[in-house]
Amino acid sequence: MDYIKKIREMNYKDLNKFAQQIREYIIDVISRNGGHLASNLGVVELTIALYRVFNPFEDYIIWDTGHQTYTHKLLTGRWELFPSIRKFGGISGYTNIAESQADRFGAGHVGTSIAAALGIEQALRKENKKVNVVVVIGDGAFTSGEALEALNQIKSLNSKIKIIVNSNSMSISKNVGGLSHFLDNLRTSKVYLDIKNIMKRNISEPLEDELKRIRDAIKVTFSGDDFFEALGLKHLGPLNGHNIQEMEKVFTRVKDYDYPTVITVNTIKGKGYNSSEDDPESFHSASKFDISSGTFLSKSGFISYSEAFGNILVKLAEKDEHIIAITAAMKTGTGLSLFAQKFPDRFFDLGITEQSCVTFAGGLAISGFKPVFAVYSTFLQRGFDQLIHDIALQNLPVIFAIDRAGVVGEDGPTHHGLFDIAYLKMIPNIRILAPMNIQDLVNTIYTVFKFPIDAPIAIRYPRDSEFGDFKKIYDKIQLVELYKWEILRTGKNVAIISTGTITQEAVKAAQKNNWTVVFARSIKPVDINTIKWVLNNHNYVFTLEEGTTYGGFGESVARYGKVTILGIEDIFPTHGSRRELLKFLKLDKDGIETKIFESIERGQYYENANRIW
Ligand SMILES: Cc1ncc(C[n+]2csc(CCOP(=O)(O)OP(=O)(O)O)c2C)c(N)n1
Ligand SMILES: CC(=O)[C@@H](O)[C@H](O)COP(=O)(O)O
Ligand SMILES: [Mg+2]
Numbered sequence: 001m002d003y004i005k006k007i008r009e010m011n012y013k014d015l016n017k018f019a020q021q022i023r024e025y026i027i028d029v030i031s032r033n034g035g036h037l038a039s040n041l042g043v044v045e046l047t048i049a050l051y052r053v054f055n056p057f058e059d060y061i062i063w064d065t066g067h068q069t070y071t072h073k074l075l076t077g078r079w080e081l082f083p084s085i086r087k088f089g090g091i092s093g094y095t096n097i098a099e100s101q102a103d104r105f106g107a108g109h110v111g112t113s114i115a116a117a118l119g120i121e122q123a124l125r126k127e128n129k130k131v132n133v134v135v136v137i138g139d140g141a142f143t144s145g146e147a148l149e150a151l152n153q154i155k156s157l158n159s160k161i162k163i164i165v166n167s168n169s170m171s172i173s174k175n176v177g178g179l180s181h182f183l184d185n186l187r188t189s190k191v192y193l194d195i196k197n198i199m200k201r202n203i204s205e206p207l208e209d210e211l212k213r214i215r216d217a218i219k220v221t222f223s224g225d226d227f228f229e230a231l232g233l234k235h236l237g238p239l240n241g242h243n244i245q246e247m248e249k250v251f252t253r254v255k256d257y258d259y260p261t262v263i264t265v266n267t268i269k270g271k272g273y274n275s276s277e278d279d280p281e282s283f284h285s286a287s288k289f290d291i292s293s294g295t296f297l298s299k300s301g302f303i304s305y306s307e308a309f310g311n312i313l314v315k316l317a318e319k320d321e322h323i324i325a326i327t328a329a330m331k332t333g334t335g336l337s338l339f340a341q342k343f344p345d346r347f348f349d350l351g352i353t354e355q356s357c358v359t360f361a362g363g364l365a366i367s368g369f370k371p372v373f374a375v376y377s378t379f380l381q382r383g384f385d386q387l388i389h390d391i392a393l394q395n396l397p398v399i400f401a402i403d404r405a406g407v408v409g410e411d412g413p414t415h416h417g418l419f420d421i422a423y424l425k426m427i428p429n430i431r432i433l434a435p436m437n438i439q440d441l442v443n444t445i446y447t448v449f450k451f452p453i454d455a456p457i458a459i460r461y462p463r464d465s466e467f468g469d470f471k472k473i474y475d476k477i478q479l480v481e482l483y484k485w486e487i488l489r490t491g492k493n494v495a496i497i498s499t500g501t502i503t504q505e506a507v508k509a510a511q512k513n514n515w516t517v518v519f520a521r522s523i524k525p526v527d528i529n530t531i532k533w534v535l536n537n538h539n540y541v542f543t544l545e546e547g548t549t550y551g552g553f554g555e556s557v558a559r560y561g562k563v564t565i566l567g568i569e570d571i572f573p574t575h576g577s578r579r580e581l582l583k584f585l586k587l588d589k590d591g592i593e594t595k596i597f598e599s600i601e602r603g604q605y606y607e608n609a610n611r612i613w
Contacts, residue, residue: 003075004055007048015244019044023272025082026070031291033086034410035093038270038283039068039138042168042241046136046265047071049247050164053255054132056102060120064113064137064147066094066106067285068166076102086410088576088584094414108414109379110352111144113137114151117161132255135163140171140329143179144352145382154260155232162254163262167238168269171329172284176351182227186238187266234261241267281332302465303473306403308438309461310335311470312445313372313401317343320449326361326373328354334374334403354379358386358398365396370453376404377417377460384423387456392429397453401445405434405460406500406546407568407582412575418568420460422551425524430456432523433482434500434545438466442473443480444521450479460523462501462546464578485527491515494596495534497563498544499523499553505582506544508589509596523553528560535561540600542566546587564599566592 010018022044030037048071054061056076063069073091074082077100084090095103105116113135121133141147142165154161167183169175175183228235236254239247247265254261269284270276275294276283288297317323317339325339329352340347350357354375361371380387380402391398405417424432433448435441441461448457485497488507495516498506503519510517518534520527523545534541543554545567554565566587573581582588586595 001079003077003079004051004057007075008052012245015048016045019048019244020272022048022071022074025074027273027291029083029085030070030286031289033083034285034287035070035086036067036284037273037286038170038276038280040070041271041273041276042267042269043068043136043166044071044271045242045244046164046166046247046267047075049244049251050134050136051075052244052248053251054134056104059132059134060104060117060124061102061134061136062105062113062117062120063095064107064135064141065110066096066103066108068136068138069095069103072102073100076100086412086575088574088580090575092412092575093410094412106414108411109382110141111146113141114147114154114161114163115149118150118153118157118159121159121161122157133161135161137163137165138171139165139167139169139180139183140175140352142183143171143175143177145355148179151231151233159260160258161260162257163233163260165237165262165264166241166267167264168267168280170269170280170284171352172333173281173329173331173349176329176349179227180351183264186264228262232260234259235264236261237264238266239263241265242271285333299465301467301469303438303468303470304335304465305438305441305461305463306333306335307465308335308441308470308473309374309401309403309445310338312442314339314342315474316446316449317346320370321346322368322370323449324348324364324369324371326350326357326371328352328357328373328375328379330374330376330379330403333376334401336374354382355386358383359390361398362386362390362394362396365391365398366394370397370399370449372399372401374401374403376415377402377406377420378404378408378415380420381423387424387430388427391456392427395429395455398456399448399453400456400458402458402460404463406462406502407573407578407585407587408463409578409581410575413572416573417460417462418546418548418573420458421523421545421547421553424458425551425553425556430458431483431525432458432460433521434460434523435521436501436503436519438468439473439476440480440521443478444482446477447479447482460500462578464501480521483522483525483527485521485530486519487530487533488517488519489515491517493538494540494542494600495538496542496544496566496592496596497531497534497557500546502544502546502582502587505587505589505592509593512589513593515596520553524556526556526560531557531560535563540564540596542596542599544587544592546582566595 081091086093094108097106117133117135167187269280324346326348361373364371408415435444491514496506497518499520506517541563543557543565545553549565549567
């Protein structure tokens with residue numbers, strides 16, 4: 001079915017019914033698969049109106065982040081495939097150029113759309129192609145550094161792009177920062193909205209034009225709407241993002257504009273499903289839920305690594321006023337909600353500004369505080385220069401709580417945290433720790449704060465959970481030797497030196513085959529004495545990590561002797577559940593066993609590693 005043709009043939013009444021049908025379909029599928037429900041329910045009408053005016057196969061529509069593209073996917077050939085979204089082997093939850101010609105630029109990280117669109121526009125110009133380039137970007141993404149850099153380039157590039165800002169006052173949590181305040185003012189400017197409401201009534205065309213002029217003047221006066229103009233963009237809106245007709249009218253008008261234009265569109269995040277309208281934060285990245293009650297179907301009795309991190313940090317902060325928590329718009333995801341509630345003065349949500357967060361933490365650290373930047377591994381990639389230049393070079397004691405390290409699951413390649421070991425390991429001064437389980441994570445954080453912190457320390461842990469309860473965890477809390485590796489079991493012939501939670505799988509494989517397992521909580525520094533012991537007492541030595549093997553943990557061990565490195569080999573793994581992906585990557589118990597036997601059979605080893613020493 002050609003849905004673009006179909007929506008162009010419908011009248012507004014039928015379009016609204018169709019929007020409802022799309023909503024129900026999205027709710028149904030996402031209740032079973034999990035996904036970005038609230039963001040997608042907010043843009044159903046916006047997408048329909050946009051595609052009645054612009055053609056996603058002919059024009060270039062660039063969706064920022066790509067997490068809100070479900071209606072886009074449905075209208076561009078993926079209606080039947082939609083139930084497979086985010087599942088192993090199914091379609092992606094984001095835009096993906098391999099999936100459809102309508103996905104003009106792949107995304108997953110926030111803030112890339114405007115720069116990508118500007119590049120595409122320049123390329124089209126060079127080929128003398130006259131097509132429209134349109135960006136759709138959320139008000140959260142709009143405040144991110146990369147988006148603002150690109151916004152600043154529009155005028156000097158003589159660009160004609162059209163930018164639709166989806167204004168819903170929300171990032172994942174409430175949007176923050178001066179710019180979001182400005183967008184909120186636009187959204188709610190009362191005098192302006194009153195005039196707009198008058199305009200909704202049936203009025204004659206000349207009067208409408210006159211009112212529009214007054215409205216625009218008022219908008220500028222009351223909302224300080226010169227930000228876009230100062231950057232060389234015309235600004236229209238805010239439009240009602242749930243009124244297809246109103247948006248279509250304006251989109252049609254701007255299509256022919258020969259200058260860059262911002263159109264702000266007010267939407268309600270989670271629109272059309274009570275539970276997500278009431279709590280858009282929880283339904284931003286929703287796990288499976290029951291549609292009638294709106295309750296999440298999470299496994300009871302399980303504690304996530306993020307929760308465990310947040311919980312111990314609160315406990316420590318109760319006794320240490322110098323502890324400060326920082327997030328880049330990921331308060332709930334990183335487990336910092338409780339901290340934010342208990343210590344609002346020591347909690348900073350700086351918005352989607354990972355680079356700034358790193359340097360901000362540096363500023364706190366140099367002033368005697370103990371900043372903890374809780375950040376997903378994939379998003380810390382944004383702060384690489386700051387890690388080197390601002391933190392490590394000055395050896396500042398910042399703690400990086402690196403969540404979602406390893407395979408994340410359904411979000412897929414844009415979100416897997418596979419590179420942090422490699423990109424941190426190469427930087428002098430930084431220490432990297434990777435606990436084995438939740439108890440060990442809590443022990444590790446407890447130990448780190450027990451002593452003076454004299455260097456930047458990164459602690460990595462996955463998007464996972466374990467059965468347990470906090471009482472038991474705190475009953476067993478203890479100091480650990482952070483930089484000394486632990487021999488978990490001594491076996492024969494084969495040894496696995498493993499880091500992080502994947503060590504649990506290594507132990508299972510080793511128990512079956514009577515192999516040695518060494519747990520390397522510290523990725524950097526490595527424990528040279530234990531490496532020597534392993535190499536001197538085993539014929540076959542393997543390292544194991546949940547991360548890229550290129551520049552990863554194994555390579556640090558390989559500096560001291562002959563080892564085979566197991567981990568993720570130079571690929572961007574797809575999406576699917578975390579368990580499925582670990583199996584697919586041969587990083588579960590059976591996979592590890594298979595890889596070890598295959599490797600030994602291939603004879604990659606010296607007969608006896610003793611020789612090296
Ligand atoms: C670099 C980066 N940091 C953080 C995130 C996590 N993230 C995804 S969507 C989002 C909020 C985006 O808000 P907005 O653009 O307003 O979209 P909405 O969901 O409100 O429509 C955040 C913080 C990300 N994807 N990329
Ligand atoms: C789109 C985005 O980047 C986030 O919403 C991300 O999907 C959240 O992931 P978690 O569900 O792991 O918090
Ligand atoms: Mg938003």
